[in-house]
Every structure is written in C-alpha cells, then in structure tokens.
Amino acid sequence: MKRRPQAYSFRMISTVWTSMLCLTILWLTVLTNTAGAAPGHEGEEALFTQLKSGKRMATEKNYTPAEKPTVYLTFDDGPSKLTPKVLDILRKEDVRATFFVLGEQVQERPNIAKRIVEDGHALGNHTYNHVYQELYSDFRVFWEQVQKTGNILQETTGVRPRFIRAPGGTYGNFDAFYFYYLGQAGYEIYDWTIDSEDARRPGMTADQIFRTVEKGPFGNEVIVLMHDGSGHDETVKALPRIIRLFKEKGYAFASLTPEVKPVQFSSGKPKWSRTETRESFDSLLAAAHEHRELWTSEDLPPGKDNALKALPSSxxxxxxxxxxxxxxxxxxxxxxxxxxxxxxxxxxxxxxxxxxxxxxxxxxxxxxxxxxxxxxxxxxxxxxxxxxxxxxxxxxxxxxxxxxxxxxxxxxxxxxxxxxxxxxxxxxxxxxxxxxxxxxxxxxxxxxxxxxxxxxxxxxxxxxxxxxxxxxxxxxxxxxx
Ligand SMILES: [Zn+2]
CATH class of the missing domain: 3.30.457.10 (Copper amine oxidase-like, N-terminal domain)
Structure with missing residues (x-):
C-alpha cells in the first residue's frame, strides 16, 4: 500500500473530526476486514456489544520475546529539569531507556526531548496534560491529546511514538474501547511489571525507591516504572543503584520496540462512567483506522507484488x-x-x-x-x-x-x-x-x-x-x- 505523505496525514488528523461522518461509511468495510469480525453490519454490532460488555478483543499481533533477560527502564511525566541528569546517568552507564513524555512538557523543553532521541532512547506518548478527569471521561479527549503530543514530538524530535502509557496506568482507567481504538490505530500500550513507587506517595527516599525495585518480580522481561517529572530528585539519586542491581542480575537494558510484548493490566472496575454509543464507536474507529495509515508501511510483510525477485547470484x-x-x-x-x-x-x-x-x-x-x-x-x-x-x-x-x-x-x-x-x-x-x-x-x-x-x-x-x-x-x- 502506498504510504500517504505525512504532511497530508497531519491535515487529515486535524480535519478528521469533521470528515468523520463521510468516512464512516467507507470505513465500515475496512473495519470488518481489520477486526477479523464477521463481514457486514452484524459483525460490527457484535464487536460493539462485546466491547460494551467490557470484554477486550484479543490481539493478533506476534511479539518477539527477548533472547536474554532484559529490563526496560521507563521514565514518565518529563521532560523536566531533572531529565538531563537522568540522561547523563544513562549515558555514563551506557544504558538505553524509554521516556513517556507529556506534550505540555515537550513544548516547554523541546531541546531536552531532542536530546532523549539523540542519546538513542525511545520516546513514548503519555498524553498532553496528564489530567485524569479530562482523559478518562471521554475517549475523544484522550485521542486528541495523544495526537497533539504526537504532532509536537514529530515536529521537535522527528519521532512520532507508537508507545503509549496511560497516565495512572490502564487499571481502572482504560476500558475495552480505549484498548481497542488505540490498538486499531497502531499504538502499543505499556503498563509495567515493577512500580518503583517513586510517585506512589510523597517523600519516598532514594533508598525506599531502590528497595521497592529490589523486590522485583524479575521475569525475563521487566518494565520498571519511574518518573523524571519535576520533584523526582530521589528517583535520580536511586537510578545508579537500580542500574547496578539489574547489571548484577545479568539483565540487558533496552528501549521499548514494537516487538516487545506489551504489559497491560486487566481493565479492572472502571473508575469513570462513560457513555459509548454506536455512533461514536463508528466515528472513533474511523479515526483510528485513518490514523493507522501512518504506520502501515512498517507492518507490511516482505513484499509480495513488488518483492525483489530472486536472481541467480553473479x-x-x-x-x-x-x-x-x-x-x-x-x-x-x-x-x-x-x-x-x-x-x-x-x-x-x-x-x-x-x-x-x-x-x-x-x-x-x-x-x-x-x-x-x-x-x-x-x-x-x-x-x-x-x-x-x-x-x-x-x-x-x-x-x-x-x-x-x-x-x-x-x-x-x-x-x-x-x-x-x-x-x-x-x-x-x-x-x-x-x-x-x-x-x-x-x-x-x-x-x-x-x-x-x-x-x-x-x-x-x-x-x-x-x-x-x-x-x-x-x-x-x-x-x-
Ligand atoms: Zn504519569
């Protein structure tokens, strides 16, 4: 499939809300193909009913397990004044990590966001403003904030992250619809396997943060939640010890890639009341599918029609x-x-x-x-x-x-x-x-x-x-x- 020029896609995203009604009909066909549901209107209705009941759709994507024990350090809520210190430590230790940044913070400190990329770390999208009430009352707001942050990052760093971390985690915040829309739009959602608890309560000391991480659990792939937002000086202090801990345990350090199987909490009892109608479902799904084209070319299996033909070697x-x-x-x-x-x-x-x-x-x-x-x-x-x-x-x-x-x-x-x-x-x-x-x-x-x-x-x-x-x-x- 031919890749749509990105500049055009950005315009499309910004105007997608107005053109959605027209697109809906067109996308019904796409939906049934992509979702693997039965063709036609009933398949979609069944899908809607399933999601409405709170049951999530299983993903069809295959992920590649890490060959050796690997830790993915993640830092949320930055970039802040502390982020350069975190980057210095990671550089010194020769360790790659992932930063789930807020669009709002990136606007304030674009150069730090650039440095994250230049230092070889991955960027994730942590929404624009982190305000739970706004983000979890209506998926539209969540979606708009993800797009806004994606656009800001694309402009400042050249990277549009495919990774999303839900502010506060998905538990109790995301429902089956959130997972489904974002998945259909080509995003990967990552919670974590170890919470350093550096944001659990105020006044956590570096020592307490380290001791929390030390408790594990230590699986083959570990995702550690930490914060580099302002006020998290103790996390920065704990970081060298945390890195040493994983090095001693023989872990490799890596940034998240789309091949890393996402860790996602079960949806839990929803903290938020939302009304989902069939109409909004259709339009949001249309927007998600429109967006998916941004990444389509990456997902293509090695070409069928246009494959480099096998030739006798010279x-x-x-x-x-x-x-x-x-x-x-x-x-x-x-x-x-x-x-x-x-x-x-x-x-x-x-x-x-x-x-x-x-x-x-x-x-x-x-x-x-x-x-x-x-x-x-x-x-x-x-x-x-x-x-x-x-x-x-x-x-x-x-x-x-x-x-x-x-x-x-x-x-x-x-x-x-x-x-x-x-x-x-x-x-x-x-x-x-x-x-x-x-x-x-x-x-x-x-x-x-x-x-x-x-x-x-x-x-x-x-x-x-x-x-x-x-x-x-x-x-x-x-x-x-
Ligand atoms: Zn956060």
Missing amino acids: SAAIAYAEAGQRGGPDRLNVHLGDRTLAFTKEQFRFRDDSYRVPLRPLIAAMGGTVEWNEERRTAVVRYGAIMAEYDLARQELRVRRPAPEWDAEAKTRIHPFPEMELANGTLYVPLRQTLELLGDRVLSSDVPYERGTEEVQAAVYGGYRTGWIFETNRRNPFAQV
Whole structure:
C-alpha cells in the first residue's frame, strides 16, 4: 500500500473530526476486514456489544520475546529539569531507556526531548496534560491529546511514538474501547511489571525507591516504572543503584520496540462512567483506522507484488557474500528512533569497515516503502517526501527531495553508489550512506568488535528533513558504517 505523505496525514488528523461522518461509511468495510469480525453490519454490532460488555478483543499481533533477560527502564511525566541528569546517568552507564513524555512538557523543553532521541532512547506518548478527569471521561479527549503530543514530538524530535502509557496506568482507567481504538490505530500500550513507587506517595527516599525495585518480580522481561517529572530528585539519586542491581542480575537494558510484548493490566472496575454509543464507536474507529495509515508501511510483510525477485547470484555477489562472512561483529542492531532492527551475522555484510544491510527491512523500519523495478534493475524507495532510486544497472543512487523553488537543481542529486550489491535476491546497501542520504542521521556506533554485537544509533526524520546534509561526509563519503 502506498504510504500517504505525512504532511497530508497531519491535515487529515486535524480535519478528521469533521470528515468523520463521510468516512464512516467507507470505513465500515475496512473495519470488518481489520477486526477479523464477521463481514457486514452484524459483525460490527457484535464487536460493539462485546466491547460494551467490557470484554477486550484479543490481539493478533506476534511479539518477539527477548533472547536474554532484559529490563526496560521507563521514565514518565518529563521532560523536566531533572531529565538531563537522568540522561547523563544513562549515558555514563551506557544504558538505553524509554521516556513517556507529556506534550505540555515537550513544548516547554523541546531541546531536552531532542536530546532523549539523540542519546538513542525511545520516546513514548503519555498524553498532553496528564489530567485524569479530562482523559478518562471521554475517549475523544484522550485521542486528541495523544495526537497533539504526537504532532509536537514529530515536529521537535522527528519521532512520532507508537508507545503509549496511560497516565495512572490502564487499571481502572482504560476500558475495552480505549484498548481497542488505540490498538486499531497502531499504538502499543505499556503498563509495567515493577512500580518503583517513586510517585506512589510523597517523600519516598532514594533508598525506599531502590528497595521497592529490589523486590522485583524479575521475569525475563521487566518494565520498571519511574518518573523524571519535576520533584523526582530521589528517583535520580536511586537510578545508579537500580542500574547496578539489574547489571548484577545479568539483565540487558533496552528501549521499548514494537516487538516487545506489551504489559497491560486487566481493565479492572472502571473508575469513570462513560457513555459509548454506536455512533461514536463508528466515528472513533474511523479515526483510528485513518490514523493507522501512518504506520502501515512498517507492518507490511516482505513484499509480495513488488518483492525483489530472486536472481541467480553473479560471481561478484558470491565473492562479496563470502567476504561478508569473515570478520566483523556477530550481530548488528540498528536503533532507528523507537525501533530496533536486529540483524544476525547472516543477514548483513561487513566489509571495508562498513556495514551493508538489506534495503527492504531497513527502509520498512524507517517508515518507507521499497518497490523493485525489474526492467530498470532499480529499487525505488519512497520515504516521506523523499524519493530515492537505487539503480543497480548504473551503480548510482538518485535522491529527489523537496527543494526551494529558486534552487531547482537541488531537487535531484546523483551519487555514485558502487557499494550496493544484489545477492540471492536481496539488495544490500551501505547503512550510513543510506541513512544520511535519506535525511536521517547516524548518532553513534561502537568501534566494530571482532565479535559481539554492534549497536548503531540513528535519528530518523521520516523523510521530511529539509536541506542536504551529505556535505558533512564529503571528504570520505564511504567512511565506515
Ligand atoms: Zn504519569
């Protein structure tokens, strides 16, 4: 499915409430397909009745369990003045975490939000103002606040988070409708497995916070709830000890990714009274489905119609593949904003101190799409406002992006790209060049180990970053990574 340009989607979101009535009819068809309910009006009615009874829809999504014990540290309610201290500690300890931020706070401290992303952490959406009464009286308000915060984050950091944490947690606050709408819109909802209780009552000391975390439970995947909102100085003090605790227990630290199975409390006895009508259900679901298109390209299974066709490997490709197996790290993790793309040794190439990765999963994880034109032996990438053509026949990459009117020549640039290689039907491209030529930014990468896992951090801007940034790398355009 073709990705809708994001700028257009934003307009759609803002006008969606007015166009919803018209869309409703159109989306009835989509609903029955997406929800897996029986086709037609009855299926929808049954779905509505089920949700109304409080019974949640089961998710069909598959998640990937962590290979080794992993802890996801999460910080809610920031960014505040304390957040840079938290970031300093995480940087020093070389630990990645997830920040569920408030839109309101991001507006006040956009630079701290940017730093969260630049430091390689994931962002989550914690609504705009955290006011329970508003958020839980009507799903519309919750939805509007999530959209508003998503837009603010997209503008300031280039990341639109797919993760949501309900202020106060979902227990007693979310009902089956909240879970369903947000799920249909493509969001993942995360509660936690360990509450540090740093916001449970005032006056919790660092020691008490640490002792609470120390009690566990310590499963294979642990999500720790902490707060970096103002007033949580004691959490900052406790943080190094908490990190040490998990390190001693042998846990790996990671940011949330959409592959992490969400932890969600059962809905519980609702604290709020809400009226849900069939009409509002239809319109909210329409809005959710409209929104889902923002992420659609990421969810596509490896292409059917436009798949890179398996071709007999050229001798160069075979030699290349063999060279790729020697030396270099065993695994490559590419952290793209909220998402992590993990490659095993067989899935990427390491040559001349540079990483070549399969184009399709990379672009999909960035939020774009790839089509293979067999006749022209060219992979066409659409990524936000950018179109890029990896022309295998000419060994060049042409990038077209929006340019100022007075500078028409800047619109398309052609780069020699001899490093790309087709092997067994997979097009491998240099990682760093691809990210940077498509407007993203490689923030950091470890020195390549002989063994072990290489972690590459990148900030992704969804194909809407303006201006050419390749100049920075001109001296040696094919420098490592
Ligand atoms: Zn909160």
